[in-house]
Amino acid sequence: MASHTNNKRKITPDLIEQFYDLFSPCRLCPRECRVERKKGELGNCRAGQKLKVASYHQHFGEEPPLVGKFGSGTIFFSHCNLHCVFCQNYEISQLGQGRTISTEELAQYMLNLQTLGCHNINLVTPTPWIPQIVEALSIAQTQGLHIPIVYNCGGYESVSTLKLLEGIIDIYMPDIKYSDDRNAEKYSKVQNYWSVVKSALKEMYRQVGNLKCRHGIAESGLLIRHLVLPNSLAGTRDCFKFIAEELSKDTVVNVMAQYYPTFNAYKYPEINRRIKLQEYREALNILKEFGLDSGFQQTIDTIYRKIIPEWGEWS
Ligand code: SF4
Numbered sequence: 001m002a003s004h005t006n007n008k009r010k011i012t013p014d015l016i017e018q019f020y021d022l023f024s025p026c027r028l029c030p031r032e033c034r035v036e037r038k039k040g041e042l043g044n045c046r047a048g049q050k051l052k053v054a055s056y057h058q059h060f061g062e063e064p065p066l067v068g069k070f071g072s073g074t075i076f077f078s079h080c081n082l083h084c085v086f087c088q089n090y091e092i093s094q095l096g097q098g099r100t101i102s103t104e105e106l107a108q109y110m111l112n113l114q115t116l117g118c119h120n121i122n123l124v125t126p127t128p129w130i131p132q133i134v135e136a137l138s139i140a141q142t143q144g145l146h147i148p149i150v151y152n153c154g155g156y157e158s159v160s161t162l163k164l165l166e167g168i169i170d171i172y173m174p175d176i177k178y179s180d181d182r183n184a185e186k187y188s189k190v191q192n193y194w195s196v197v198k199s200a201l202k203e204m205y206r207q208v209g210n211l212k213c214r215h216g217i218a219e220s221g222l223l224i225r226h227l228v229l230p231n232s233l234a235g236t237r238d239c240f241k242f243i244a245e246e247l248s249k250d251t252v253v254n255v256m257a258q259y260y261p262t263f264n265a266y267k268y269p270e271i272n273r274r275i276k277l278q279e280y281r282e283a284l285n286i287l288k289e290f291g292l293d294s295g296f297q298q299t300i301d302t303i304y305r306k307i308i309p310e311w312g313e314w315s
Contacts, residue, residue, distance in 0.1 A: 008167055008168075009166065009167025009168055011134055011137060011138035011141065011168065015134070015164070016131065016134055016135050016138060018164060019130055019131035019134050019135075019164060020131045022130075022131070022160075022161060022164075023037050023038065023130075023131045024036050024037045024038035024039070025037075026043050027158070027160075027161075028127060028128060028130055028131075028158065028161055029045070029081045029127050029128070029156060029157060029158050029161070030156060030157070030158045030192070030196050031043065031044045031045075031081055031190075032158075033045075037049050044081065045079045045080060045081045045127075045128045046079050046096055047078070047079035047096075047128035047129065050100045051100065051101055051102070051103065051106065051129055051132040052077065052078035052079065052096065052098040052099065052100050052101070052129075053075060053076065053077055053078065053098050053099060053101050053106065053109070054076040054077070054078050054091075054092040054097055054098040054099075055075075055076045056073070056074065056075040056076070056109045056112075056113065057074060057113075058070065058071030058072070058073065058074075058113070058116055058117075058118055059071055059072045059073075059074035059122065060072075062074070062122065063173075063218075063223060063254055064216070065211065065213050065216060065217055065218035065223075066119065066120055066122065066150065066171075066173075066217075066218055066223075067119070068119045068216065068217045069117075070116065070117030070118055070119060071116075071117075071118050071119070072118060072119060072120055072122040072150070073110070073113030073114065073116070073118030073119075073120060073121045073122055073147070074122040074124060075106070075109060075110070075113075075121065075122065075123055075124065076089070076092055076098075076124045076125070077092075077098070077123065077124060077125045077126055077128070077129050077133075078092055078093075078096050078097060078098030079092075079093065079096050079125070079128050080093035080094065080125045080127070080128070080154065081127050081128060081154070081156055081190075082154040082156055082177075082188045082189070082190055083188060083189035083190070084154075084177075084187060084188045084263075085187050085188075085189075085263060085264040085265055085267065085268065085271075086187065086259065086260075086261060086262060086263060086264070086265040086271060087262070087263050088260075088262055088263075089124075089125075090262070090263040092125075093125055094263070103132050103135045103136040103139065104136075104139060106132065106133070106136035107136040107137070107139035107140040107143070107145075108140075110136065110137070110140040110145050111140050111143055111144070111145055114144075114145055114146070114147050118147065119147060119148070119217050119218075120147050120148040120149065120150050120170075120171065120218070121145070121147060121148070121149050121150065122150040122152055122173075123149065123150060123151055123152055124152045125152070125153065125154070126151060126152070126153060127153055127154075127156075127157060127161075130161060130165070134165075134168060137149065137168065148170035148171055148218065148219055148220060149168065149169050149170050149171070150169075150170070150171040150172075150173055150218075151165070151169045151171070151172050151173065151174075151204075152173045152174075153172075153173070153174050153175070154174070154175050154177065154188075155174040155175045155176055155177060155193075155196075155197040155200055155201065156190055156193060156196055156197065156200070157174070157196070157197075157200040157203075157204075158200075159199050159200060159203045162200060162203045162204060162207070163203065165207075166207045167207075169207070169208070170208065170219065170220045171208065171211070171218055171219075171220055171221060171222075171223065172204035172207070172208055172221075172222050172223070173222075173223045173224075173225065174197070174200065174201060174204060174222075174224060174225070175224075175225045175226070175227065176197055176201065176224055176225070176226050176239045176242075176243070177193065177197070177226075177227065177234060178193055178194065178233070178234055178235050178239075179194050179234075179235030179236075179237075179238035179239050179242070180194065180233075180235045180238075181193055181194050181195075183233050183234075183235065186268075187229075187233070187268070187271065198242055198246070201222070201224065201242075201243075201247060202246065202247065204222050205222050205247045205248070205251075208220050208221050208222055209221055209222065209248075210222065210248055210250045210251060210252070211223050211251075211252040221252070222247070222251060222252070223252045223253075223254065224243060224251060224252070224253050224254070225253075225254045225256055226239055226240075226253060226254070226255055226256060226283075227256045227258075227259055228255060228256065228257060228259060228275050228279055228280055228283045229259055229271060229275065230259070230270060230271050230273055230274075230275050230276075230279065231270050231271070232279070233270065233271065236282075236283045236286055237286050240253070240286050240287055240289075240290045240292055241290060243290070243292060244290035244291060244292055245290075249290070249291045249292060251292060253287060253292050255280070255283050255284060255287055257275060257280045259271075259274060259275050260274050261273060261274075
């Protein structure tokens with residue numbers, strides 16, 4: 001049973017300082033590069049000293065409980081601590097596309113998104129920039145930011161950093177990408193992904209529990225994404241087994257079908273194609289087998305019928 005707390009935590013200067021302490025030498029994520037980012041040194045993610053953001057906008061392509069009527073207030077951060085060879089946002093995550101901005105500007109982006117009516121602030125790939133994000137949140141919150149904060153990440157997170165985020169993040173939206181470390185190493189250039197993601201997801205769940213919605217809009221909780229890869233390379237069965245047995249059968253899981261070979265995927269013949277309808281169906285069957293098929297899942301099914309037209313109608 002989760003002992004999550006939903007109390008908002010006040011972001012004090014002391015707390016911000018604790019995040020900046022993790023920034024240099026950098027131990028923000030499990031890679032623990034220990035580079036002096038304050039002096040401009042670059043670690044594995046190639047994120048430097050100055051905050052970089054690629055874009056911010058109302059996003060209508062996220063999960064329905066995040067999008068609602070007015071969209072998810074999405075902010076795309078440059079760089080990533082994973083290096084997925086099939087990344088759909090590789091210009092931003094791998095090539096570091098983006099603009100250097102101040103924490104005051106970031107706070108203003110958040111307030112602008114709230115003014116547009118967005119239902120949340122959706123931080124995409126926030127991990128290398130957590131101190132600046134928390135600082136910006138403290139500025140924005142004193143100016144009236146009140147909508148939920150979504151932490152949208154690849155699942156390769158440090159439990160000690162997550163613990164510091166307790167009470168700041170309302171909705172965690174991590175990926176669970178692989179259950180086999182060899183595949184994680186081959187396709188995302190990371191070691192120990194499986195043990196790291198399991199610990200990270202347990203901590204997220206401890207903090208926020210299952211997804212809670214009001215009038216169909218997410219307010220808090222955990223929402224997990226799983227991208228089905230060709231040839232069962234995501235290890236779907238073990239991922240869902242872990243979620244059902246070690247988190248909760250009521251966990252909301254978005255089984256994503258939109259994989260397509262982009263960036264460097266062409267170098268790996270086994271992932272150089274879209275998934276087949278049968279592979280997606282198989283993933284949904286496993287989801288059902290573990291009792292994870294919440295009502296929300298049905299909505300997701302419907303969406304994918306639209307985005308992969310070559311699959312045609314379900315029979
Ligand atoms: S955030 Fe970047 S620099 Fe810091 S530990 Fe992780 S990969 Fe290394």
